[in-house]
Amino acid sequence: MALYEHVFLARQDLAQAQVDALAENATKIIEDNGGKVVKTETWGLRNIAYRIAKNRKAHYVALDFEAPAPVVAELERQTQINEDVIRYLTIKVDAHEAGPSVMMRRGERDKRDRDDRGDRGDRGPRGDRGDREDRPRRSREDVDA
Numbered sequence: 656m657a658l659y660e661h662v663f664l665a666r667q668d669l670a671q672a673q674v675d676a677l678a679e680n681a682t683k684i685i686e687d688n689g690g691k692v693v694k695t696e697t698w699g700l701r702n703i704a705y706r707i708a709k710n711r712k713a714h715y716v717a718l719d720f721e722a723p724a725p726v727v728a729e730l731e732r733q734t735q736i737n738e739d740v741i742r743y744l745t746i747k748v749d750a751h752e753a754g755p756s757v758m759m760r761r762g763e764r765d766k767r768d769r770d771d772r773g774d775r776g777d778r779g780p781r782g783d784r785g786d787r788e789d790r791p792r793r794s795r796e797d798v799d800a
Contacts, residue, residue, distance in 0.1 A: 656721045658751055663734060663743040664713035674714040677739060681718055684730050690722025693751055698758045707741050719751045
């Protein structure tokens with residue numbers, strides 16, 4: 656059987672329980688047709704690059720599974736019918752990623768970096784800005800020219 660990754664974006668106004676139900680529905684479609692879901696990840700509510708059907712955010716869900724090709728066709732057909740799914744993508748992969756995906760590790764890394772930096776981040780304390788009287792003043796005519 657071939658290995659696949661299926662990612663779908665669900666509408667922003669859905670509750671997390673509804674998003675989980677969509678993931679379970681996709682898992683059921685795969686397993687009923689002879690496939691096997693290896694991993695399911697919910698990436699949460701995230702901003703999207705551009706507005707899709709009046710949505711600025713979407714719930715992201717990723718499924719790693721192994722199945723024959725007709726299962727993918729059926730999964731995509733069912734996904735297209737569902738009004739709660741605004742985008743989806745299924746790709747064939749050579750091997751599944753071991754452990755959490757890059758999206759899940761990124762959240763952990765960002766949280767760890769924020770904790771390490773403290774309040775000011777990497778910028779450090781602000782130095783003396785010098786005497787402001789020494790700077791030449793510009794008149795309105797200089798700015799407009």
